[in-house]
Amino acid sequence: QVQLVESGGGLVQAGGSLRLSCAASGRTFSSFNMGWFRQAPGKEREFVAAINWIVVSTYYADSVKGRFTISRDNAKNTVYLQMNSLKPEDTAVYYCAAAEKYWGRSPNGYDYWGQGTQVTVSS
Secondary structure: EEOOOEEEEEEEEEOOOHHHHHEEOOOOOOEEEEEEEEEEOOOOEOOOOOEEEEOEEEOOOOOOOOOEEEEEHHHHHEEEEEEEOOOOOOOOOEEEEEEEOOOOHHHHOOOOEOOOEEEEEOO
């Protein structure tokens, strides 16, 4: 089974930057699509960004387009989410996810999930 571990969350002021990392281990998954999601207290889990592991196709939610960048390092089995120009509304627990075949924004399409990392953006 694939294991996903997020890191890099923390507290940052509005306008600041943060880089999240998702390290994968276990089953080989070079063809998997990878995604980032976030969930604020009392709200539904929300799609943030996705990337194809092999050919580096990317897909972003409108709310983060132009501010966030998803990338990957195949040699390190790691996916990153670079977050710039952070806003208080970006505050949430951020989750890394992997899909064997699915390409899209629905959490139901993803097969493996990390435990999440908290991002808090202050005013």
